Amino acid sequence: MTQIFKLLSDESRLRIAYLLSKEELCVCELVGITGLPQPKISKILSKFRDLGLVTDERKDKFMFYRLNQESHMLIEILSYMESHLTTYPLLVEDRERLLHKEDHIDKCTLKSLRQAN
Amino acid sequence: MTQIFKLLSDESRLRIAYLLSKEELCVCELVGITGLPQPKISKILSKFRDLGLVTDERKDKFMFYRLNQESHMLIEILSYMESHLTTYPLLVEDRERLLHKEDHIDKCTLKSLRQAN
DNA sequence: TACTCATATTCCCATATGTGCATACGAGTA
DNA sequence: TACTCGTATGCACATATGGGAATATGAGTA
DSSP: OHHHHHHHTSHHHHHHHHHHHHSOEEHHHHHHHHOOOHHHHHHHHHHHHHTTSEEEEEETTEEEEEEOTTOHHHHHHHHHHGGGGGGOHHHHHHHHHHHTGGGGOTTSTHHHHHHHO | OHHHHHHHTSHHHHHHHHHHHHSOEEHHHHHHHHOOOHHHHHHHHHHHHHTTSEEEEEETTEEEEEEOTTOHHHHHHHHHHGGGGGGOHHHHHHHHHHHTGGGGOTTSTHHHHHHHO
16 A cells, blocks of 8 residues: 555656556656656656556567556546645646647657557 | 555554544643654644644643645545445554543543543 | 763665666557 | 667656654743
């Protein structure tokens, strides 16, 4: 339980957890949306994975991460955060960017791959 | 928001926050129930106070702390924890000791003071 | 004023943590 | 096999953090 709180106690981790609570995302999408350095995001995701809070799946060249649906507590806390989002503008911005994520992932080939589908 | 999660990410802080979610308590009661050293508890409570999460009130020689009722997010998280308590036996034990707290505060004069009332 | 007792603070130490950078890995492909 | 590109890992560094012991503070009281 303290582990979950610890993960959420860091702004970068909180942002990533929040974004993943919305939909599954790959590393380059998270980089594009948050603007955080890629190694940092990979490290954060590996911590999440070590604690069994996310699962990963490779699709083409991309590693997609999603919340482990068995992490009830994490999921409920994140969904609960939605109602307190105005106290955290950065998360609101992330949510906005997530809606237009195609505009933020031009540094990898995922964009054109998506457009091809 | 991250501040709240950070507070709850430490076992000692989590225990104290949980106990205070049940009822207002003074430092010596928290010492008695948790077995944690008094300076540690005072430090934790001062952190809580700095973040506006608790309020304090002196009664006789004792400083009583309670959750700030305006800390909605903290309060909701703590009440939500109740439903996941079995995953954290230590909190269950604390809850038990809280029910019989008179048995755990014999190192200060609060006990006899209470019995006098 | 001196004393008691509950609580608060300070200091020091070892350890943990986050960060940036460089680089390694690994799957697909030419 | 060599190359690309997305992702993962390792290292070094500064900083943050928790813990324990000693001590300070402060209110009440004799």
